[in-house]
Amino acid sequence: MDSEQRFQGGMSEEYTLIHLALPHFEELQGHIGTVIAQHNRPGQSGPLQVLEIGCGDGVTSSFILAARRDLFLTALDNEEEMIKQASERLEPEIVGKRCNLVCADAVDHMTQVASHSIDIVASALTLHNMHHTYRHKLHRELFRVLSPGGLFVNADKYAPQDDGERFDALDVALSRFFEAFIPLGKYDLLKDWVLHNVADQGPDRVMKELDTIQTLRDIGFVDIQMIYRHNMEGVLVARKTG
């Protein structure tokens, strides 16, 4: 299954409204910053190389860049509208040569990245969008590009393994979209987000927590931890053996 573009039109143009439907949005993103701030690279010099998958409007990138001064961020997204918004948000960091934005498909870009050249691959609310075969390819690529001891940190929708719990989490998630968007009269956008959330749970797309941990283990990751959970969302950290 090839790359898709699931954020066209209003979902990109008014992406920032997602904050209203995810009250724990900042908390979720904040964990990425904390993990990056605490990462040690014994015996290494030069800026920490961070690659971000699915930067959207640059909100996660801002948390990454604020985590520490000694890092260089390459942030990618396959939606031009998202890259445009990220360029505006991150302009000082781009001018200051701390950040580079790339409009590209994640797997296409990563196949061009040298093995063992990245210290941290970070992402938020992106990998759950992908079909299983595509996500598996991406997981394997991100393991390859990480340097020994490098980290993968992902704040994303990690669906509960149990289908009953997953259904309850979906119910909560959809209710929040209704509560946030009806008072604003954003009915078309509400419809897009509801259908999008339901499609995320499709059998060939859903990113279940325990299945994903097992996949990462099979690929070779160690110290895999879910350091945060809130309803459907979680923050996963995994390390490439050093």
Ligand SMILES: C[S@@+](CC[C@H](N)C(=O)[O-])C[C@H]1O[C@@H](n2cnc3c(N)ncnc32)[C@H](O)[C@@H]1O
């Ligand atoms: C929900 S947004 C997340 C944006 C931001 N990280 C956040 O947490 O708010 C997901 C982003 O991933 C991008 N995306 C999804 N699949 C992608 C792929 N295969 N390659 C590159 N970008 C992708 C989408 O265009 C979208 O901007």
